[in-house]
Amino acid sequence: xxxxxxxxxAKSALQDPLLQQAVQFxxxxxxxxxANVTETFGRWQEWRDRGRDIRAHTIxxxxxxxxxxxxxxxxxxxxxxxxxDAEEAAQAIVDIAKKRRAxxxxxxxxxxxxxxxxxxxxxxxxxxxxxxxxxxxxxxLAGETPSHIIIPSIHKTxxxxxxxxxxxxxxxxxxxxxxxxxxxxxxxxxxxxxxxIGVTGCNFGIAESGTVVLFTNExxxxxxxxxxxxxxxxxxxxxxxxxxxxxxxxxxxxxKSATGQNVITYMSCFTGPRRDGEADGARELHVVILDNxxxxxxxxxxxxxILHCIRCGACLNVCPVYRQIGGHAYGSVYPGPVGAxxxxxxxxxxxxxxxxxxxxxxxxxxxxxxxxxxxxxxLVKLRRRHVAQGLAKRGERAASRGFRLVFARAGRYRxxxxxGRLGQVLVARHGGIDARIxxxxxxxxTRRAPVLAKxxxxxxxxxxxxxxxxxxxxxxxxxEGAPAHETAVNKE
Amino acid sequence: xxVALFVTCLVDSLYPQVGExxxxxxxxxxxxxxxxxxxxxxxxxxxxxGYWDDAREVARTLLDAFDPYDYVVSPSGxxxxxxxxxxxxxxxxxxxxxxxxxxxxxxTYEFSxxxxxxxxxxxxxxxxxxxxxxxxxxxxxxxxGVRDEPLELLRHVRGLELVPLPYAADCCGFGGTFAxxxxxxxxxxxxxxxxxxxxxxxxxxVGTDMGCLMNIGGRxxxxxxxxxxxxxxxxxxxGTQAQHRRxxxx
Numbered sequence: 001x002x003x004x005x006x007x008x009x010a011k012s013a014l015q016d017p018l019l020q021q022a023v024q025f026x027x028x029x030x031x032x033x034x035a036n037v038t039e040t041f042g043r044w045q046e047w048r049d050r051g052r053d054i055r056a057h058t059i060x061x062x063x064x065x066x067x068x069x070x071x072x073x074x075x076x077x078x079x080x081x082x083x084x085d086a087e088e089a090a091q092a093i094v095d096i097a098k099k100r101r102a103x104x105x106x107x108x109x110x111x112x113x114x115x116x117x118x119x120x121x122x123x124x125x126x127x128x129x130x131x132x133x134x135x136x137x138x139x140x141l142a143g144e145t146p147s148h149i150i151i152p153s154i155h156k157t158x159x160x161x162x163x164x165x166x167x168x169x170x171x172x173x174x175x176x177x178x179x180x181x182x183x184x185x186x187x188x189x190x191x192x193x194x195x196x197i198g199v200t201g202c203n204f205g206i207a208e209s210g211t212v213v214l215f216t217n218e219x220x221x222x223x224x225x226x227x228x229x230x231x232x233x234x235x236x237x238x239x240x241x242x243x244x245x246x247x248x249x250x251x252x253x254x255x256k257s258a259t260g261q262n263v264i265t266y267m268s269c270f271t272g273p274r275r276d277g278e279a280d281g282a283r284e285l286h287v288v289i290l291d292n293x294x295x296x297x298x299x300x301x302x303x304x305x306i307l308h309c310i311r312c313g314a315c316l317n318v319c320p321v322y323r324q325i326g327g328h329a330y331g332s333v334y335p336g337p338v339g340a341x342x343x344x345x346x347x348x349x350x351x352x353x354x355x356x357x358x359x360x361x362x363x364x365x366x367x368x369x370x371x372x373x374x375x376x377x378x379l380v381k382l383r384r385r386h387v388a389q390g391l392a393k394r395g396e397r398a399a400s401r402g403f404r405l406v407f408a409r410a411g412r413y414r415x416x417x418x419x420g421r422l423g424q425v426l427v428a429r430h431g432g433i434d435a436r437i438x439x440x441x442x443x444x445x446t447r448r449a450p451v452l453a454k455x456x457x458x459x460x461x462x463x464x465x466x467x468x469x470x471x472x473x474x475x476x477x478x479x480e481g482a483p484a485h486e487t488a489v490n491k492e
Numbered sequence: 493x494x495v496a497l498f499v500t501c502l503v504d505s506l507y508p509q510v511g512e513x514x515x516x517x518x519x520x521x522x523x524x525x526x527x528x529x530x531x532x533x534x535x536x537x538x539x540x541x542g543y544w545d546d547a548r549e550v551a552r553t554l555l556d557a558f559d560p561y562d563y564v565v566s567p568s569g570x571x572x573x574x575x576x577x578x579x580x581x582x583x584x585x586x587x588x589x590x591x592x593x594x595x596x597x598x599x600t601y602e603f604s605x606x607x608x609x610x611x612x613x614x615x616x617x618x619x620x621x622x623x624x625x626x627x628x629x630x631x632x633x634x635x636x637g638v639r640d641e642p643l644e645l646l647r648h649v650r651g652l653e654l655v656p657l658p659y660a661a662d663c664c665g666f667g668g669t670f671a672x673x674x675x676x677x678x679x680x681x682x683x684x685x686x687x688x689x690x691x692x693x694x695x696x697x698v699g700t701d702m703g704c705l706m707n708i709g710g711r712x713x714x715x716x717x718x719x720x721x722x723x724x725x726x727x728x729x730x731g732t733q734a735q736h737r738r739x740x741x742x
Contacts (some may be wrong), residue, residue: 010677320663324680358674360667360681361540362630376634380578383542392542400538404546407501407532410553417505432713442675447682447710450506457499457508461527464512468519 006329006358013325019155023147023326026154027317033260034314034368041256051253051371054246055308062298062307065207065240070289072210076272078285082237086116089290093199093232094121096286100230102127102196106188108214108221109133110201111149111311112234112290114333115346118199130195132188132220134181141168147327147335150258150313155326188220198224198282202235203310204250205287208243209271212287215254217265225270231282233270237289238307250310253370258312293346302381306341308371315365315375321358330355337365341378344386353391356382414458421452496558497525498566498600501533502702510567510702513729514603518565520732521611525565531557534571539578540668548582555583555592563599565606567725569632570701572602577635602632603725604641604700614644618731621651625694627685627708629701630663642700642724649731658688666707682711689719696720698727 013019038044058065070080083089089112097105105122107113107129119129119140131140135152139145141164146152153161158175165173170183200221204213212233214221225231241247255261274281297303316322316336327335332343332352340355356379365375386392406416427435433449443449495518499511518525531554535547554575558564566572576597583593607613626646632638646654665671665681672678685708689697697712697719699705709721722730 007674007676010674014676014680320665320681320684321677323662324677324684357670358677360630360663360665360670360678362663362667363634364630364661364663367634380540380542383540384544385542387542396541397543400541400543400546403538404543404549407535408549408553410530410532413501413532420505432710434714440672442672442678443710445675446679446714447707448713449710450706452505453508455508457504457511458527458529460508460512461529464515465527468515468524 004331006331006354009329009331010321010325010358013329018157018160019326020324022155022157024323026151027323030151030258030260030317034257034317035260037256037260037262041252041262047249047252048370048372050249051310052308054241054249055310055371056305058240058242058246059238059298059304059307062238062240065242066237066289068207069205069210069240070287072207073205073212073272073285073287074210076210077275078210078272078287081286081288083116083288083290083292085292086290089116089234089288089292090118090121092286092288093118093234094125096230096232097122097127097197098125100196102230104191104195105129105197105199106132106191106195106224106228107136107199108201108216108224109136109152110199110234111146111333112201112236113199114146115292116234116290118234130188130191132192132224133216134184134218134220137184137188138164141165145328145333148313148316149311149334149336149338155328192220192223192227195224195228197230197232198226198228199232199234200225202233202239202287203254204241204247205235205239206242206244206247206269207240211244211269211271213247214268214270215251215264215266216268217259217261219266222266222268225268225282226280229282230284230286231270231273233285233287235287235289237291237294238309254310254312257314257368257370293348297345303341303345303378305373306338306345306378308373309338309342310371311338312370314368314370318364318368319359320362320364321360325358330358337375337379338373341375341382344382350391353386356380356386414456417452417456421454424451493523493563494561495523495525495563495565496561497527498531498534498554498558498564498571499527500566500568500571500702502706503567506706507702507723510723510725513723514565514567514725517616517725517729517732520729521607521613521616523611526561528557528561534574535582536571536574537668539574539582544582551579551582552589555589555596558596558599559592561599563601563606563610564596565601565603567603567723568701568703569602569629569636569638570703572600572605573631573635575600602636602638602641602700604645605636605638608641608644615648616645616728616732618648618728619650620727620731622695623653623655623693624696624698624727625655625657625689625692626660627657627664627689627697627699627704628660629699629704630661632700633661638700642698645724645728646698649728652727652731655692655694658691659684660688664704664708666703668703671707678707679711682707686711686715686717690717694719696722696727698722698724700724 073080081092122129131137138153148154162173162175165183202212203215255264273285319337322336330339334342344352359379363376406412427433428451503510535551539547579593583589664685665678705721
């Protein structure tokens with residue numbers, strides 16, 4: 001998919017001030033809201049522990065719970081399709097659409113549908129697809145892909161949205177939220193009524209009952225699921241929870257982490273299609289369950305936990321890298337820290353091997369994650385895997401060998417420091433290095449680099465030790481001559 | 493109590509004054525540290541790039557150096573974080589090294605941690621009349637869990653006006669090799685950090701990791717900003733020197 005590397009894509013994103021402004025404005029708001037709502041709610045760490053335990057248990061027994069879920073979907077009258085990869089999943093949905101002679105498909109937000117490029121597959125068959133989530137609708141009009149898991153159009157400013165809606169037929173629109181959402185609402189309402197198929201994602205599949213649970217704010221998913229004759233659910237195979245009791249925990253963790261909402265606006269549960277005597281609901285329900293590289297992570301001690309992810313996007317909102325470059329620079333469906341881990345795991349090989357390097361390993365993602373996935377550790381372990389697979393650059397391997405050669409022996413290290421000090425006179429000026437060329441130019445383009453000290457600590461150590469041994473303990477100052485630690489202890 | 497200094501390669505070669513300030517301050521507090529010379533580096537540059545075999549050989553210098561000591565104290569939350577969080581994984585392969593790594597993990601403390609938790613000192617008797625702000629290092633706070641200790645020490649410094657740093661918990665963009673490999677991205681991050689430091693109108697930026705301070709300080713030096721960048725150990729030690737001249741700025 002991506003022709004260039006993450007570094008080049010990041011570079012061009014950095015030159016887009018509107019993008020940064022939009023991303024920083026929204027992630028700031030989400031951060032604040034999350035901090036407030038979790039503080040008010042209280043005992044957040046205990047909720048995170050509970051969330052992690054439930055996800056770990058579910059994924060450890062995924063074969064059992066997935067089977068239970070599928071059996072229960074079927075006994076409630078739904079159809080289940082297991083898809084090994086993206087192609088199979090898209091084909092299953094295309095087949096359903098063809099069988100129903102569908103002309104129009106409406107969709108609510110689903111990252112898995114992006115992963116399988118569903119829209120393209122349906123459009124190739126001459127079927128019109130309309131995104132009905134406001135953010136997805138915006139980027140569909142712009143011909144783009146989501147740049148955030150929860151807020152797909154996070155990179156768009158109000159003015160850009162106004163322009164897109166005007167092109168789509170909106171008259172006299174202002175950048176006012178009501179005006180913009182009003183236009184989308186009017187346009188989409190007629191489409192819900194004439195669509196042949198509604199496609200939704202699935203936040204959680206409840207194994208004990210075969211229920212598909214959706215968390216939404218706009219109410220569009222209920223229209224998508226209920227108004228057309230056929231409802232198709234597309235979900236990743238890991239999206240299972242054992243029971244409704246477990247759902248309670250995630251009804252707190254998900255909206256609070258994702259958008260800082262105390263509760264989600266709509267939590268909709270679908271168990272089978274419409275039954276005789278019921279007033280609403282689709283006549284036909286299909287659940288497409290996607291593997292696409294997920295089952296490969298099962299049993300992998302380093303990476304199985306990535307399947308615990310509930311796609312809340314909290315790691316994106318706190319990531320200092322995402323904050324600078326937004327989602328498209330990642331060049332993959334899933335952006336941000338979780339994308340930098342998940343994408344190379346689902347698509348092994350050279351194409352996405354550079355994504356794990358788009359991180360300073362600061363660990364903010366782990367801290368924000370409601371189920372405590374150690375994303376920062378996984379980024380390091382992915383780099384290790386890529387080195388083992390020979391996907392790293394040759395120069396880098398040599399540099400690491402050199403590092404080992406010098407730093408594995410204190411004597412060599414000491415000698416190198418000494419000769420480096422002689423060498424640096426060529427480039428050092430005024431106690432720093434400003435030369436914007438050479439191997440450190442990534443640093444020196446924008447920052448002064450320090451020089452090696454005239455005398456390293458270890459070179460000065462014998463003198464320092466002798467001085468401290470000979471001299472009496474120096475008199476403490478400022479506190480009537482008492483040794484500082486005694487003062488401190490007395491004050492405690 | 494036998495205490496060893498793990499000075500870190502960065503402080504050893506680039507900022508020896510930080511190591512010296514730390515040794516002198518600990519000496520004032522009645523703790524004489526030793527400096528075993530086999531030590532070089534915690535191995536992070538290779539480890540974080542995925543070269544664990546290379547990292548392990550370098551990390552072994554620390555296992556060898558610190559075996560005979562009761563405590564290891566270091567001026568870097570990041571390097572201590574590496575030991576604490578990753579050595580168990582790094583040395584998982586053989587039982588003997590794993591045991592030694594576990595022992596090292598047990599007895600290693602970052603400087604402020606050592607003062608507050610081991611020595612139980614939060615007032616070193618320092619005075620430092622200046623407006624300062626504190627940048628917490630990501631590894632120190634998130635990998636090692638050092639959050640309140642540096643602030644507690646700073647709050648007890650007489651005359652020090654401590655102002656909160658906006659977006660303090662956001663990474664400064666250092667990230668070791670990241671700063672060179674992803675230079676443009678790292679630069680954008682440090683520019684934000686410098687802007688936030690400026691907003692505090694602090695005369696001094698304090699930290700507990702020379703990696704971050706080298707990055708932020710390097711950017712400020714290039715821009716000609718007049719904020720003094722100091723390791724916590726330097727500020728505390730200078731603050732205990734009665735004659736210390738208040739060359740806060742410049």
